[in-house]
Amino acid sequence: MKQKFTFCLVFIASFWAFQSQAQYKFTVDKRIDATTVKNQQRTGTCWSFSTASFIESELIRLGKGRHDLSEMFVVRKIYLEKAMNYIRRQGKAQFGQGSLAHDLINTIGKYGIVPEEVYNGKVAGETRHNHSELEAVLTSFVKTLVKRKRPSKKWMAAFEGILDGYLGKAPEKFTYKGKEYTPKSFAQYLGINPADYVELTSYTHYPFYQSFVLEIPDNFSNGRYYNLPIDELEAVADNAIKNGHSMVWDGDVSEKGFSQRNDVAIIPKKDWSLMASSERRRVLQQPTQERKVSQKMRQETFENYSTTDDHLMHLMGTAKDQNGGKYYLIKNSWGTRVGKCGGYIHASKAYFRLKTVSLLVHKDAIPKAIRKKLKL
Numbered sequence: 001m002k003q004k005f006t007f008c009l010v011f012i013a014s015f016w017a018f019q020s021q022a023q024y025k026f027t028v029d030k031r032i033d034a035t036t037v038k039n040q041q042r043t044g045t046c047w048s049f050s051t052a053s054f055i056e057s058e059l060i061r062l063g064k065g066r067h068d069l070s071e072m073f074v075v076r077k078i079y080l081e082k083a084m085n086y087i088r089r090q091g092k093a094q095f096g097q098g099s100l101a102h103d104l105i106n107t108i109g110k111y112g113i114v115p116e117e118v119y120n121g122k123v124a125g126e127t128r129h130n131h132s133e134l135e136a137v138l139t140s141f142v143k144t145l146v147k148r149k150r151p152s153k154k155w156m157a158a159f160e161g162i163l164d165g166y167l168g169k170a171p172e173k174f175t176y177k178g179k180e181y182t183p184k185s186f187a188q189y190l191g192i193n194p195a196d197y198v199e200l201t202s203y204t205h206y207p208f209y210q211s212f213v214l215e216i217p218d219n220f221s222n223g224r225y226y227n228l229p230i231d232e233l234e235a236v237a238d239n240a241i242k243n244g245h246s247m248v249w250d251g252d253v254s255e256k257g258f259s260q261r262n263d264v265a266i267i268p269k270k271d272w273s274l275m276a277s278s279e280r281r282r283v284l285q286q287p288t289q290e291r292k293v294s295q296k297m298r299q300e301t302f303e304n305y306s307t308t309d310d311h312l313m314h315l316m317g318t319a320k321d322q323n324g325g326k327y328y329l330i331k332n333s334w335g336t337r338v339g340k341c342g343g344y345i346h347a348s349k350a351y352f353r354l355k356t357v358s359l360l361v362h363k364d365a366i367p368k369a370i371r372k373k374l375k376l
Contacts, residue, residue, distance in 0.1 A: 037343035039335035044097030049333035072121020112183025240365035
């Protein structure tokens with residue numbers, strides 16, 4: 001009995017020691033200052049939350065202080081832009097909640113921006129964002145206009161009325177920290193120059209070092225992306241963080257290797273289809289060997305739709321695990337209660353190389369040699 005008891009103690013101690021050692025343990029190498037994690041809740045507006053977070057970090061970097069910008073002011077303006085695009089293209093265009101990082105940048109240039117405390121996109125009594133009904137009503141509205149074939153001049157005022165009902169009326173003037181602004185004058189005060197920001201991608205169906213309109217569904221505004229080899233796109237990300245710049249990450253989060261619950265995004269060397277369920281759980285909980293990702297693999301997954309434009313987040317740091325594996329620290333917009341890291345996720349180098357669709361960065365974040373090739 002005593003021997004069995006001793007054996008059990010040893011087994012339990014060994015088991016817990018193994019478990020403790022096996023669990024991911026991350027150390028942050030570099031972290032760009034950022035505002036708090038937010039929650040997009042029941043909306044498809046990650047593009048606005050991630051890019052607003054990025055601009056908030058830019059304002060800190062540029063010495064403009066800490067500001068909480070209104071994501072929903074931008075969402076409202078982009079709904080109107082998408083409606084005009086949809087109607088002009090006679091319904092042959094994307095319409096819905098999704099957009100891209102450049103749409104927020106373009107909004108700042110065209111319409112300005114406002115603080116969150118001035119416009120939060122919630123009508124009286126609401127505590128959470130939920131755009132499911134709003135999207136359905138707006139979609140029905142624009143489809144009806146196209147079907148009628150003769151839109152009147154009144155449609156835009158009616159469309160704005162729907163936005164007023166669901167999001168509240170957008171301010172034309174407001175007072176912030178004791179000063180009066182319009183959205184445009186506030187944008188001028190913040191000093192964000194849209195021309196300073198570029199988007200980068202890495203695909204072989206267009207020449208490298210040139211820009212092209214990336215063929216992803218949410219690119220309704222025909223944003224142009226500079227094309228780089230994947231090694232150089234990765235070099236941009238590393239150089240940016242090293243020199244105090246964050247960026248907006250756009251990519252695929254529908255993979256089995258993306259687990260906000262476990263705070264990681266990885267590409268295991270062994271194919272998921274060959275793993276038992278217990279092994280799948282294990283590789284999401286402890287460091288594992290990952291695939292070597294080539295330019296060819298990127299292109300194949302883009303062409304066969306296994307890499308899609310799913311989600312945008314704010315890439316704002318680098319980290320490593322207990323085995324020395326390297327990761328990017330990324331701020332998500334799903335609130336602070338997901339996972340154990342308060343809403344952040346660690347994307348491995350392999351995941352970045354395969355599942356990054358694009359980055360939005362300040363021009364100064366790009367290494368000089370690469371910037372020269374892009375003629376920026």
